[in-house]
Amino acid sequence: MSTISTALRNFKEPTKEQLTQIFFSVPNTPSTPTPAAGNGTDKTPPPSQEIEKMDINAVLSLGVQGEEDSYAGKLYIMAPYLAFASLDRKSVRFTIPLSTIRRVERLNARAGIYALSLSTWHGAKIIVQLTSLRPTADLFCSLLRDALKVELQRGQMRAVKGFVKTCYSEALISTTSTVADNEREDGSLISEEKEDAAPRESTYHGGLGLKFKFPGDPKKLREASKIKLWTQYLRVHGRNLTLLRYPQCTRLVQVGLPNRLRGEMWETLSGSVFLRFSNPGFYEELLEKNKGRSTTSTEDIEKDLHRSLPEYAGYQSEEGISALRRVLQAYSFMNPELGYCQAMNILAAAILIYMSEEQAFWLLEVLCDRLLPGYYAPSMHGTLLDQRVFEALVQRCLPIIHDHFQEVDVQLSVASLPWFLSLYINSMPMIFAFRIVDCFFCMGPKVLFQVGLAILKINGEKLLQIQDDGGFLNLMRDYFASLGDSAHPNSPDPRARAITRFQELLLVSFREFSIITDEMIQSERRRFRSEIIHSIESFSKRSAIRNLKTLGRFSKEQAGLIYDALYKAMCIVPPPPELQLLTAPALVATGDVGTMTEEKPETRIGLKTFQFFLSEIATWARDERIVSNGFQRRVDREIAEHEFIDRLFFFWDTSCRGALSFQDLISGLDGVIFNDLMENIEWFFNLHDKNKDGFLTKDEVLTLSETFLFIFRYEVGDAYLGAVSRFMTNAFEYGDALQPETGEAPIINEQGGETPPAVPTNQPYLNLATFRMVVLADEVLESFFETDLSASFRLEPLPEMELPVSSSGLLGDIWSTIATDNNKKMFNMFTDEIGKTIGKHQVVHRPSIGRYTKLEEPKLRESLLTPSMRHSASKSSLSAESTQTIATSTSTSSTLSVDVNVGAGKGSLPSSNSSYTPHPMLQAANIASFMERTPFAIDDAKDDEDESDEDLEDGENDDQVMDEVDAFLEAHDSGLTDADKEVAKDLLHAEPVK
Amino acid sequence: MADSAASGSVDKSVQVKLVLLGEAAVGKSSVVLRFVSNEFQANKEPTIGAAFLTQKCRLEDRVLRYEIWDTAGQERFHSLAPMYYRNAQAAVVVYDVTKATSLEKAKSWVKELQRQANPNIVIALAGNKVDLVQASASSPSVPASSESEDEADDATATPGETPSSSEPESLRQVPREEAQAYATEAGLLFFETSAKTGEGIVDIFTEIAKKIPIEHILAATRGAAGRPGASGSRPGAAAEGSVNLDGNTKPKDACNC
Numbered sequence A: 001m002s003t004i005s006t007a008l009r010n011f012k013e014p015t016k017e018q019l020t021q022i023f024f025s026v027p028n029t030p031s032t033p034t035p036a037a038g039n040g041t042d043k044t045p046p047p048s049q050e051i052e053k054m055d056i057n058a059v060l061s062l063g064v065q066g067e068e069d070s071y072a073g074k075l076y077i078m079a080p081y082l083a084f085a086s087l088d089r090k091s092v093r094f095t096i097p098l099s100t101i102r103r104v105e106r107l108n109a110r111a112g113i114y115a116l117s118l119s120t121w122h123g124a125k126i127i128v129q130l131t132s133l134r135p136t137a138d139l140f141c142s143l144l145r146d147a148l149k150v151e152l153q154r155g156q157m158r159a160v161k162g163f164v165k166t167c168y169s170e171a172l173i174s175t176t177s178t179v180a181d182n183e184r185e186d187g188s189l190i191s192e193e194k195e196d197a198a199p200r201e202s203t204y205h206g207g208l209g210l211k212f213k214f215p216g217d218p219k220k221l222r223e224a225s226k227i228k229l230w231t232q233y234l235r236v237h238g239r240n241l242t243l244l245r246y247p248q249c250t251r252l253v254q255v256g257l258p259n260r261l262r263g264e265m266w267e268t269l270s271g272s273v274f275l276r277f278s279n280p281g282f283y284e285e286l287l288e289k290n291k292g293r294s295t296t297s298t299e300d301i302e303k304d305l306h307r308s309l310p311e312y313a314g315y316q317s318e319e320g321i322s323a324l325r326r327v328l329q330a331y332s333f334m335n336p337e338l339g340y341c342q343a344m345n346i347l348a349a350a351i352l353i354y355m356s357e358e359q360a361f362w363l364l365e366v367l368c369d370r371l372l373p374g375y376y377a378p379s380m381h382g383t384l385l386d387q388r389v390f391e392a393l394v395q396r397c398l399p400i401i402h403d404h405f406q407e408v409d410v411q412l413s414v415a416s417l418p419w420f421l422s423l424y425i426n427s428m429p430m431i432f433a434f435r436i437v438d439c440f441f442c443m444g445p446k447v448l449f450q451v452g453l454a455i456l457k458i459n460g461e462k463l464l465q466i467q468d469d470g471g472f473l474n475l476m477r478d479y480f481a482s483l484g485d486s487a488h489p490n491s492p493d494p495r496a497r498a499i500t501r502f503q504e505l506l507l508v509s510f511r512e513f514s515i516i517t518d519e520m521i522q523s524e525r526r527r528f529r530s531e532i533i534h535s536i537e538s539f540s541k542r543s544a545i546r547n548l549k550t551l552g553r554f555s556k557e558q559a560g561l562i563y564d565a566l567y568k569a570m571c572i573v574p575p576p577p578e579l580q581l582l583t584a585p586a587l588v589a590t591g592d593v594g595t596m597t598e599e600k601p602e603t604r605i606g607l608k609t610f611q612f613f614l615s616e617i618a619t620w621a622r623d624e625r626i627v628s629n630g631f632q633r634r635v636d637r638e639i640a641e642h643e644f645i646d647r648l649f650f651f652w653d654t655s656c657r658g659a660l661s662f663q664d665l666i667s668g669l670d671g672v673i674f675n676d677l678m679e680n681i682e683w684f685f686n687l688h689d690k691n692k693d694g695f696l697t698k699d700e701v702l703t704l705s706e707t708f709l710f711i712f713r714y715e716v717g718d719a720y721l722g723a724v725s726r727f728m729t730n731a732f733e734y735g736d737a738l739q740p741e742t743g744e745a746p747i748i749n750e751q752g753g754e755t756p757p758a759v760p761t762n763q764p765y766l767n768l769a770t771f772r773m774v775v776l777a778d779e780v781l782e783s784f785f786e787t788d789l790s791a792s793f794r795l796e797p798l799p800e801m802e803l804p805v806s807s808s809g810l811l812g813d814i815w816s817t818i819a820t821d822n823n824k825k826m827f828n829m830f831t832d833e834i835g836k837t838i839g840k841h842q843v844v845h846r847p848s849i850g851r852y853t854k855l856e857e858p859k860l861r862e863s864l865l866t867p868s869m870r871h872s873a874s875k876s877s878l879s880a881e882s883t884q885t886i887a888t889s890t891s892t893s894s895t896l897s898v899d900v901n902v903g904a905g906k907g908s909l910p911s912s913n914s915s916y917t918p919h920p921m922l923q924a925a926n927i928a929s930f931m932e933r934t935p936f937a938i939d940d941a942k943d944d945e946d947e948s949d950e951d952l953e954d955g956e957n958d959d960q961v962m963d964e965v966d967a968f969l970e971a972h973d974s975g976l977t978d979a980d981k982e983v984a985k986d987l988l989h990a991e992p993v994k
Numbered sequence B: 001m002a003d004s005a006a007s008g009s010v011d012k013s014v015q016v017k018l019v020l021l022g023e024a025a026v027g028k029s030s031v032v033l034r035f036v037s038n039e040f041q042a043n044k045e046p047t048i049g050a051a052f053l054t055q056k057c058r059l060e061d062r063v064l065r066y067e068i069w070d071t072a073g074q075e076r077f078h079s080l081a082p083m084y085y086r087n088a089q090a091a092v093v094v095y096d097v098t099k100a101t102s103l104e105k106a107k108s109w110v111k112e113l114q115r116q117a118n119p120n121i122v123i124a125l126a127g128n129k130v131d132l133v134q135a136s137a138s139s140p141s142v143p144a145s146s147e148s149e150d151e152a153d154d155a156t157a158t159p160g161e162t163p164s165s166s167e168p169e170s171l172r173q174v175p176r177e178e179a180q181a182y183a184t185e186a187g188l189l190f191f192e193t194s195a196k197t198g199e200g201i202v203d204i205f206t207e208i209a210k211k212i213p214i215e216h217i218l219a220a221t222r223g224a225a226g227r228p229g230a231s232g233s234r235p236g237a238a239a240e241g242s243v244n245l246d247g248n249t250k251p252k253d254a255c256n257c
């Protein structure tokens, strides 16, 4: 009753190119969603041309007031996107769709300087100086030109206009620029696009917050000031599709996004906006196509809808609930393999406060696919991995806390698991969690780790007092509840007193743990990935074994070896997907539901996988050739194919599904491995008695003989051949002779007189007793059934399978390309060829039984057979194997040592129905459920309507908003020398060529 | 591990870690809620990992402090369960009497606990939602929740099989005898419960309390104080990961009571 998944084996470390793509949030073109369910929408045409990619050194200048600095970095073309990152990879960066580039001009500049001016849809003029060699620059330009042309042909340029109207920032800019232009910015850049200001009001996407209010008090959150600052920023630096991220952007994000803009900024910063842009209508169509579909995911979703931020007004209404339902269902339809995982409901509920369903849907995709990879997968390997990484970081950065946890045996994950799984939303007051989410989308997944470390660091002293998991959770809960309090309540300095514990948390996160980078996270993940895969796999192995209905006569360790062989077979010959989760004739709603018990999905394998499996276990189910060619001696193993193996497959398929489960294999093997002579003969007989009438037909006798020949095909000498031919002779002789006597058998003897030869080949002919007699008459066959048959099934520990390559860097890459199976094959072929030419090539088949090894050509062969082979041939391999196994494979599941005396306490306890009731006095205080999202009063939505600058007290300058972060932001490095800056400045005034 | 110095040295309570396991929606959270605050309500239960609650109880002259870990979640959270049941002294494995598969799942949890958890763990099996298979008349004092869906079907003790046509439908899919027999065989405490009516709920925790070797826990606690370097007992710590999937458990001996 288990499912066995080999999915983790297929994991591949992202290539360097993919990492760049991930960094720039460029959608993964091949995985641009094709809804697997409800037969694919052919919405996204597969990109026929291969994507042109190139990068080039460049210096970026914006040349507007406030952004005079130029930045050296790299410009990338990843059609259909253009991207830039400054050398430090964080000061300045952008990713913009090529379709938003309105004009490209080559600038007329000093000799030897190659510069382009790019105008974006929003009027920003980006000047890039290509500092690579001239031919490289030329190539880059021509690539850019071609890519732009393609976009034009695809009509993407036209799509931009409609799309940007769905973004709140457009409304923001257009309204504020008409309302109060008391600011000193020059409106020249945007003046031209005021033309279509008319229908903007209601077209932009927004979240539930617009109707149900946003969490928190807008005044305290200084919404008005934030909006003002963002308006200024977005006007100059572009917005939504064309946003250019300068240091100020990160700073503004760190003080918290304003509620109304938050949804759009999330999708912009995460890059999900590109998915929405390039898949218009996809979300609606997906829902339409899958309307009314019910899956396990949709059932699970249903259970959680009312437990997702239930304290928020929007989720006390049907409107919010059904939006949440649609988004989660749509995601599960698009990605059925992941489906739905608890915690996604929290995420979806959170983001839906700030963004529309369609926006939330694409953001969810980016979260599950890129930002939190593997977190919500069925094995949750990403979650487990990051918990492990987090623990390692705690060990490194906060060793004292780590040691204390070790000492008192507290598991970090009991608290930190939900932090990561729900981006802190489930742990903190929403208004604070959302600010962490802001930073997360802006600065990447490292933020989760930085904040986690900071939480522990800030609570360090108290953490050293805790003694168990429960105490840890209590402490954390109290801390999160106090985030709104002053961090320094007793400080004489009012400014210090004004700093909240939350601000302190961010400060510590980004200042003290700035050493934590995304690259570090990546490499830590690589470090622990195989460990995590191992532990997941060994966990599922143990549950698979535990969930067997019967182990038969096998020990757990032996069952483990069988599991290993099965697992290996599934990795190498994956069963067709429809078999993987073969359910019983499902409980279809045909009427009387409930009578039939629903069966759990169970992994089963088909014939092909079975052949591989058996080749791992039974010596005759593989062809092993011992090859020596003067360079090496090796054993080439191939899977044998024979009717006998198919026969075994169907013989073990007792429930007639055309597929075998782990249980079937265990039971099947149990039916042969432990047999004695008589049982083996009977087993072999039954295997060939297709209709199970207790008789073999003549045909079946022949088949059985062929089976013998198959099993003995590589035996040395004539002994077996002789035995089989004697068997056939005797079988027919006895069969014919005994024919009249086996009168009980319902022989329809039509041709009365001449009994023996006239028995049709498909009529009952030989019964078990006769068969036994014939077999026992032959010494070779007798020993085969006595020991060799059972011993030909060998449960041996498999060598460790290679995990997905986890080494990285150049060396890792090279090694991984060399060490593939294919290359090994090539190497083998190569050496074989040489061996042949020098006359040293030899191939010898390894016998399956190997009893009579010394009959012929002893010299040559004996040298090839290892002593242990000859040794084990004659005795049951099981006992020997199992002892060996116990030593090797049980070490992981070591059991507990004896735990003092159990009986001690019993006598002293009053046994009658003593006065045992929940203690009333103590009750009230104890109802605390920590991982449950506790509603925090601070999140209560306040009226947002009267928000305006006038509400701010006089002394409250907008700039003060920035105070809290300016303190800890490091200086940004433009990566340029003064001379470089001069050149860049020049370019701002350069004229286009021609 | 200076226990006396740690929290509540005055308090003579014994701390018992208890974990709830069982298929989703069998009523684990409801059972806990009934026990901890004696109410039954639509849940807004934890959805990530487990909820952690505490409840103090008095047993004779001794105060027991239950530390309850109410695991939540889908099948895919299963691999996280060891994190919650490690070191537990007691477990309540819940199934739903109206859903046969939930008993299968419960059995599998029991097996897992017996193999992977603390060897002295006291396990109780609870067949919940028994109110659904009782005639309203026979259900014990139900003050709060007399909802419309309280079906009146015969309080037949032979449920499951052949609901005769006169008896509209018995929702019961797990006969009491069957579960009882299994529990006896596996050495579990057994109760049929209803979080809705409160039936059997307190009994679970009472019986567990009686069965728990409290003296033993106390002794272990005392013993641990003198044991040098508890951290030495985690040799495989590095390989263990923060989420302990290996199910290696060691008896928990630290306890701040």
Ligand SMILES: Nc1nc2c(ncn2[C@@H]2O[C@H](COP(=O)(O)OP(=O)(O)O)[C@@H](O)[C@H]2O)c(=O)[nH]1
Binding pocket: B022, B023, B024, B025, B026, B027, B028, B029, B030, B031, B041, B042, B043, B045, B128, B129, B130, B131, B132, B193, B194, B195, B196, B197
């Ligand atoms: N009739 C009835 N319903 C119950 C009982 N216990 C729980 N439920 C309902 O079963 C559903 C699942 O309960 P919940 O406690 O969330 O289950 P969990 O997933 O195991 O924690 C909820 O709708 C409960 O109201 C019970 O004793 N009787």
Ligand SMILES: [Mg+2]
Binding pocket: B027, B028, B029, B030, B045, B046, B070, B071, B072, B073
């Ligand atoms: Mg629950």
